[in-house]
Amino acid sequence: MRVTNKTMLNNYLNNLNRNLTQMSKYQNQLSSGKEISKPSDDPFAVTRSMSLHTSINQNEQYLRNIEDSIGWVDMTDSALGSMGDVMNRLRELVIKAANGSLADSDRNAIKDEVEQLIGQVEQIANTNYDGRYIFGGQDTTEPPFEIIDGTNVLNYKPDDDDADYNSSKKMLKREISQNVTMEINVPGDWITEGKNNDLTEDLPTILNNIMTALEEGDTEKLGGELLGQLDDHIENILSIRSEAGAKYNRLEAAKFKNEGETLNMTDLLSKTEDIDIAEKSMQYMMMENVYIASLNTGARIMQPSLLDFLR
């Protein structure tokens, strides 16, 4: 093949340009840390990276949901714990008061303490988490319990048929992983009437009856009917609490799974889109050498011609 000056020059420029393009690609990858920067770099890897990003980001949202729920359930659990303590103290006092030989002054002292305990029950039942009443069902902004002004009577407000409390028995749902939702709350009526409304008397009535019995010194009722009903309620609180505990465990398990998944996917994502710095640097260095060599050659090929040797 006949080689002309133009052939050599074109060849040289083509190669030089190719080397420079390759170098700029490596440089771009090194500086961004990513193998891919646009869809055409590798359509398969890009879509994979996009779905991994989506899944990771979705999982992070689920994790936030789970952590919020854990906080909520944790708060429910400790509230129910305190509620149990209060009820047990109440039981002790009722037993004590049922003793017929008790002086009136002592019974009055017990009555005072019971009054305080009723106040505590109200306080606990109105526990809020992040500004929301945890036993209020979906009526999270209104306290579900009150002590009726000027009395010692505990009142569960939704029973009053108030329009503000239509949703107090409704459950709060959280999505904890794709299409898996979980109800995280304990509505107030579970506390007053039992989860399945199966308690013979509701809590406010019992507390009220205890107060009345204490006033009237009705030891028989205190030691018999009321004590039995109180025991049923203590039992009920325990069972609700154990359910909250089970939810807590389920949330913890979901959190563990969620974090594991995120870790796996992050790892996969890194394998899909991140560069191996050592490898890329080596490739870059090699390319740089080739480029320098080609520049060098360029300086030589263009110099000599027959003219240099004539005469």
Next chain:
Amino acid sequence: MSGIFTTFNTAKRGMFAQQHSINTTSHNITNANTEGYSRQRVQLETTPGFSIPGVGMMGTGVQVSTITRIRDAYLDTQIRYESSIAGQYKARQEVLEQVEMIFMEPSDAGLNTLMGRMWDSWQELSKSPENSNARTIVRENALTFTDNLNHMYEQLETLKNDSINLAEKKALDIHSILDQVQGLNNQIFKITIKNEKPNDLMDKRDLLLDQLSDIVDFKSTEDKYGRVTIESDGNTLLSTLKDNEITQEISVVRNVEENSDGSADVTLVRGGDSINGVTTLNMSKDEYEDFKALFQQGKDIEGAVILNEKSWDGKLENISTAKMTSFNMTHGELKGYQSVIDEVGKYQDELDGLAKAVAYAVNTIHMDDGSELDGHNAFFVGSDDTGDINTISAKNIKIHQDIIDDVGNINTGKEYPPSSEGDGERALAIAQLRNARLDILGISNGTEATYDEATMTIENMSGGTTVESYFKDIVAKLGISTQQANRMVDNQGALTGQLIQRRDSISGVSLDEEIANLVQFQHAYQANSKVISTLTLMLDTLINGMGV
């Protein structure tokens, strides 16, 4: 018997011939870097001898027979074919790379991420619907999503119009080249008719044909006078018939405004001349149907290329569609723009589908079964505020003004009227749309999804995908398309590079070679001069030395 004067003539012819050769060498050297130049050679031949009785044929010297250019016509054809393919993919690459920039994937600012954030904020809202902060975040993230979608659509629109303008420019280039080739054809004819070779004119013409081959694929045939005819897609673009050289005009459809009654206003850019050639035709329904029938179905008419008679005055009544043909070239930049304009239009349609699907799904749940309920309006709206998907496109999707004014109008609860502030079930149902499988193409065409009011869920549709994976598919399609264009540009670049090198190796000027020739011709010239000075001595001897 040959006389001394005969030899004088022989030597003189030798000097002249060498001088011509030197001149051609000089011409070669000066044009070593001229684009499209092919090196030339002086063909020498002996002059007719004469017979001398008893001696035989006596030579009389040398003469120039022709000056030829050294060129391989077959290589030209090959180069033109390959460079028209290269041109096609270069045009596609140029536009598709910009589409990639518009999509901005993969990145934290792309639509995929923004969509994810929007769903996330619905999740957060479902957890604290009583919190107006969470509502504001839903509104802001949804606004970012719609703004981004609007913006992407607008950018694609601009890109499409730019590409149509580039196509017009290419049509203009074709005409400019055809005019120049026509002029060269005439000049070449005037020389070849005298039986001479117009080497430099032919080089110029071949260079123009090379340039034309980037824009459009064509077939050229040379007649015995060296003039070329140019044909493409079965249409004669340039003929050698006197006064009928260019009868067809290449026009680009710039814009089509379809009216509701089926008529349309079609704007043509005749001959690619965007100053004098812009012609708007107000076509009736039937005329427009006929016009549409010129093109392949399903292709975007905007950006299409047609051929019409050059003599047409641009009035609709003076042209029937029968006198227009769609110009379906196979390769070349013009073809590349045409195909990529169509593709950009498809990406726009796909974004429309995405906008409609998201709006449809969110509105269905937000309004419960999609009908306005207790004053709860659509969340996403388009040209009016009904939220009907027929009014919504990627270009106009936005948030209902009532929601922008008051985030309290975001409907989060299941019950009507909202029974409690803590009810986030509807917000959760909307958040869960993220994983709903929707028949996105079907929704744009009016397919209804099955909605369950009790659970507030849209049933997965057969053949459906989630919105995010639909978008991912668009990006994948774009990636593959761009990748193919990149690969073809690389491959064709290498291929044409090699062919051009082969052409250079045949037609290119080698300075070393020319210098060597120069030395050779110089020596021959000197030798001829020497013959003359010898003859002078001989005559001197004859005339002055004979002592008569």
